[in-house]
Amino acid sequence: MAGVSQMKTVTGEGGYVLEDVPHLTDYIPDLPTYRNQLQDNPAYSTVKDNFVKVDDAVAQKVVVHNNSPRGIHFRRAGPRQKVCFQSDEVHACIVTCGGLCPGLNTVIREIVCGLYHMYGVNKVLGIDGGYRGFYSKNTIKLTPKVVDDIHKRGGTFLGTSRGGHDKSKIVDSIQDRGINQVYIIGGDGTQKGAALIYEEIRRRGLKVAVVGVPETIDNDIPVIDRSFGFDTAVEEAQRAISAAHVEAGSFENGIGLVKLMGRHSGFIAMHATLASRDVDCCLIPESPFYLEGKGGLFEFIKRRLKENGHMVIVVAEGAGENLLTKYLQSMDLQDASGNNLHHDVGLWISQKINDHFAREDKMAITLKYIDPTYMIRAVPGNASDNVYCTLLAHSAVHGAMAGFTGFTAGPVNGQHCYIPFERINERQNQVVITDRMWARLLSSTDQPSFICPEVIAQSKKNQGKPPPQF
Secondary structure: OOOOOOOEEOHHHHHHEEEEEHHHHHHHOOOOOOHHHHOOHHOOOOOOOOOOOOOOEEEEOOOOOOOOOEEEEEEOOOOOOEEEOOOOOOEEEEOOOOOOOOHHHHHHHHHHHHHHHOOOOOOOEEEEEEEEHHOOOOOOEEOOOOOHHHHHHHOOOOOOOOOOOOOOHHHHHHHHHOOOOOEEEOOOOHHHHHHHHHHHHHHOOOEEEEEEEEEEEOOOOOOOOOOOOOOHHHHHHHHHHHHHHHHHHOOOOOEOOOOOOOOOHHHHHHHHHHHHHHOEEEEOOOOOOOOOOOOHHHHHHHHHHHHOOEEEEEOOOOOOOHHHHHHHOOOOOOOOOOOOOOHHHHHHHHHHHHHHHHHHHOOOOOEEOOOOOHHHHHHOOOOHHHHHHHHHHHHHHHHHHEEEEEOEEEHHHHEEEEEEEHHOOOOOOOOOOOOOHHEEEEEOOOOOOOOOHHHHHHHHHHOOOOOOOO
């Protein structure tokens, strides 16, 4: 259907722009609404304001000037006075797709418990094994008892996979099973798939709410403050960095090299470095570096070893990809989700460091390489992420019950919102190397930036869309 993916916008005085999300009434006229039963829920009897107001919105930018336009806003998440589903008619399903991330099971649990305990819904299915599970695997009946303790485990209770996105088969399965609320948990590729499912559902005119819950350990989903699992990942990365520091400090000219996740975005590496204070050098995809010559990585390693006798290097998995393609033949391989497969930068840079100091400087070093990738993403969420996952899940449930669809739930400036799929899928969030956060890291590690003034000038010139990182 032409125009299905066009974003709904509402403008107001002073440059106010609301980037709204679709609603079932956009294509199902005269859809009946019902009194929200949440106001009769004993758990909410003492809440002063049970429902968010119809026109509540959250500003994307909080730092403004006296003559700034009001700018872009998103619809505030939360329960509405009127809902579009009665409890006994809801048949919901939950699916997890893509890679693992701490907190997945918490989101599953809280969607199930939120539907049951807040809205009295008792028909919730778990789709086994990602998108292809809609048409090739069995489903799991989910109740509060079934999911009671799954938040204590890593991974996903429902199983996951990459790829398998056949929107016609998926929507056929949704229609055949009588499902009318679909909760899709996953990263950028998964959210793109969710947008296609929503469009097909809308084309068929089905009363089905499609809701995304953004999940990526790399924190590379735009607009939202952060993705769940990120706090846990940074916390777990400290273990690997501490081990590398112990190993490096125990040998003369010891080097501890830790590879962390981050194919395109270096947020885990950056935050883990800032949190640790044991790291001497952090390498991320957004900040180019070079190995040899004046101001290069080898020169810095030699200087730091002479100063301290040991050092710790953190490298994100996507860092230095331009260098690897020069030394290694690129195979242009992709995984089932369409993500480019990267060479192992940790092994490569370890070998280059060893070779350089053995050949060029005749300097005996002891390098220990640690790759905690799958250990980090397989753990359960920590306390901070578990609270966050609960809020995400409840926001998604409130939105679906109110009839909103084609959106992703997430926090913007600390307030949970409903964000159109188009905004979530438009780009990847990346570290802005001309912002103060990266400057803080360079100051903390006392490492060179490795980039020439021309590159910095070009980065400042291109900086526009990414919000400032404080």
